[in-house]
Amino acid sequence: MSKKRKTRHVALDGLSWQPVVRTHAAGLDFDEGLLELEEVVGVQVEYHQTANGRVATFTVDDSKDIPTAVEKQARPQTTIASGEVTQTAFAERRTITAFDSNNLLPEWHSFSLHPQLYAALYSQKFVNPTPIQSLTIPKALGGCDVIGVAETGSGKTLAYGLPILHELLTSATSSPPPPKSRRPLRALILAPTRELALQVSAHLNTCLNHHDATTTADGEPQKQKRKTTSDRGREGGPSVPRSPPLVSVAAIVGGMSTQKQRRILERGVDVLVATPGRLWDILEEDDELAEDVKNLRYLVLDEADRMIEAGHFAQLDSILRLTRRQFNEVVTDPEFRSEHQPAPSNDASPWPAMQTFVFSATLSKELQQNLKKRWQPRGVKKNNGPASTLDDLLLRLDFRDSEPEIINISPEGGVVSTLKENRIECLATDKDVHLYHFLLRYPGRTLVFLSSIDGIRRLTPLLELLGLPTFPLHSQLEQRQRLKNLDCFKSQAHSILLATDIAARGLDIPSVSHVVHYQIPRTVDAYIHRNGRTARAQRRGFSLLICAPDERRVARALFGSLGRQVTDVEEMNVEHHLLDKLKRRLRVAKEIDAVQHRANKAIHEKKWMRVTADALDVELDSDYLSDNGADRSSRVRDSRLVRLRADLKELLSQPLVARGVSTRYITYGSRPVAPAILAGEYQEGMIGVEKTDASANAVPLKEKVVTNAVEFEEWTGIQHCTMSA
Incomplete structure (x- = not known):
């Protein structure tokens, strides 16, 4: 006779919910917008029909000794080593307390950083600091405000990130924050693009990840994998909740789940990386976060010249007003004074005054002029505004120092020494074939920049039909699709990314072999930042400028602003005899794309007409609803598509042969x-x-x-x- 199981009914909140571990990619691709994923074990769901409808009840099997959520809160947690009851419900915080930086990282040793950061640098093989890091970190650790100008790919993120994390880690190690209390915001990092904000957040979190590094007998470090909660359970030890980090970093950007981001902010973060638009949307409804911004310890503007450019980020002014600590002029109105100026306090704040960092590869207004506008005649300026971007910063930011530390190591002419520039001058109608020839001739990870989204939409299907792995990136794509295309481009060695200037700033894409300017940028700083996607961290890179006759004036103005001539850039050697075959391929691919576009447009228009007629309760004519004519045109179109695809397949199968070579x-x-x-x-x-x-x-x-x-x-x-x- 079997023993009867002992069961009981519990409420939904009383179940033993357990967090589900998700990968970063899964969170982006499949369940974006979900707050959390949790599972419950040992619970049976039973449905009962009542007068109020179908009701679910949850039955727990007590024979399996599965505690409910209420019972788990009442139980004390035990440590792994001794099993004694701890005072908190959190596991011991894991962090590196000692690191032999004198022997393992001698070039970094003089900075006296937190051991956790030394372990992260060693794990990432950052053996030597870059010039901007060597000059910035000592000044930042000394409490100075810093304005840094350095070439792209020079390590500006760690230049301001390491001093911030060092102080936060040092403070959290000596006095850990209470486990269940909300963390006040200490550092705010503003970035102009979503991709850059997510990248900065990922880099800072890499520095905070646990790195076990012990030294073996021969002096070499030995890395050990950190045991997770599930690993301890398999080994037979008690299971403990995952401990909160000493320092937390989060990213707040547009295009992603607002509810999830608000929930992260409710828990509190130490370092917040954000784009101005989404951050201001949240600040308007979150008074507690706005108060944190007023009492910031660190403020960082990454790619500052782009953000303070007129008309781009109106929300930035509102955010910067919250960070200002004092007024430049005496306020006499008592109502205005009481509303806008903080009341004096006798309590000494544990955090010193706000420290400001401003970084970019270009900080000159001359580089931001629209080259496609007509030149203004020389003479008196139309307004008496600031003469440079630096003057704008001094007026709009509340620097602690009256004269902040300015570190400018940008190269002359805006070109790094490891970058090779070339150009192709051709007709506007031949740009496609020259681009196609370059992509076939020099395979690799190629980033093609265009100034218009319509150009990306036109080129993407053409290159896909020609068998090239192509991914678009522009502002009208959903954020999830933008991140997915960016990941696909990074994961394939021979791939093409067609992008607007949203991909020009700050993105650290590994091993970009070539940058192609399919359309000449309107500003010089855009040209410099585009080139900065290759030749990063002292690696070699290549930049190609495809110039049409109507763009020559813009090209002359572009290089003139850099103090150079267009003729200083060498022309690309092109195998012209191969272009005729490539033109035939392109012509067939364009015909296929045109036929498909007309078919999709006709289907969309007919569907829209039917939906609109139903909404207006209008009956369409029977001839319009008849599919006889549509079927005939569809059969003709399909047969033409089959023929064109066969022709393109035949052309693609034929090899390209150089002159003087006999294939027989x-x-x-x-x-x-x-x-x-x-x-x-x-x-x-x-x-x-x-x-x-x-x-x-x-x-x-x-x-x-x-x-x-x-x-x-x-x-x-x-x-x-x-x-x-």
Whole structure:
């Protein structure tokens, strides 16, 4: 006779809910907008039909000894080592308390950072500080306000991030915050784009992640994986809740779940990374957060020149007004004074006055001029406004120092030494084929910048039809799709990202081989930041400018503002004889895209007409509702699409052959290519075209020496011919 189970009914809030661990990618791709995911074990759901409808009851099996949420709160937590009852319901906070920085990181040792940060730097293989970090960190640790100008990819995030995390970690280690109390906001980092804000948050959290680093007998560090709560349970030890971090970092950006972000802020964070628009939306309804902003310890403006540019972030002024500690002029109105000025307090604050950091790669108003506008005649200025971006900052920010520390190590001409620049001058109608040729000729991770979203929407299906992995990135995409496309671009070695200037600032995408300016940017600082997506951290990079005749004036103004000439940039060596075949491929791909676009437009218009007629209670004509004509046109369209796709497939299957190469007799002819093909020295699908780096194949025209007819045809694209008398 089986023993009867002992069960009881409990309320929903009394169940033993347990958090579900989710990956970051899963949170973005599938369940965006959910506050939390939790599961409950050992509970049976029973449904009963009542007068008020169907009601669910929850039955707990007591024979399994599963505590409810109320019982779990009443039970004390035990430690892993001794099993003694602790005073709090949280596990011991894990942090590095000692690190041999003198031997493992000698270049960083003089900064005297928190051991946790040393362990993170060593784990990430940041052995030497960059120049901007070497100059900024001592000043920041000394309490100075800092304005930093340095080239893209120079490590500006850690330049201001390490001093902030050092002080917060040091304070939290000596006096940990209460586990269940709300954390006051200590540092606010403002960024112009969502992607940059999320990237900064990820970098700072990497510094706070636990890194076990112990030294072995031979002096080498040995990393140990941190045991999680589930691991301890499998080993037979008591399970404890995951402990809160000593310092918490969160990102608040638009396009993502507002409810989830508000819940994070209700718990409190130490460091908040945000875009001005979403932050101000929350501040308007959260008085407690607004009070935290008034009492900030650190304020950071990343890519500041973009944010203070006129007309871009109106909310930034409102946020900066909250951070101001004093008025520049005496206020006599008592009502205004009592409303806007904080009342004096005799209590000494444990946090000193606010420290401000401002960083960018460009801090000059001349670089922000719209190059496509007509030049204003020289003479008296129209207004007496500030003469530079730095003057704007001094007026709009409440610097502690009357003269903040200015660190400017930006390179001359806005170009880093590891970047190679080239240009192609062609007709506007030939830009597509030159771009296609470059992407085939030099495969790699390529970032193509355009000034218009319509251009991205036009190029994306064309390149996809041509078999190239292409991903768009612009402001009209949903945030989830933007992040997904960015992750796909990062994960594939040979991929293409078609982006507007939202991808030009601050994004640290690993191993970007090429940057292509399909459309010339309107400002010089946009050109500098675009180029900064490659040649980062002393790596080599390549930048290509595709210039049409109507863009030459803008190009001259662009390089003139940098103190250079357009002719200083070498022209790209293009295999012109291959462009004809590529034009045929592009022509067929454009026809396919046009047919598909017309079909989708017709379907959309007909669907819209039916929905509108139903909403207005209007009956459509029977001829319009008839699908006979639509079926005939659809069959014609489908047959044309099948033919065009077959033609494109045939063209794509044909290899591109360089001049002087015989595909029938590859071991003979003026250029035998069999040994090079076997050695893998030629590009895939391009017979006779050597596999070279883009910067190595860029030869200035004045240095080109033509020695025979074959080289003449390759260089000029003109068929060589002989004339008889």
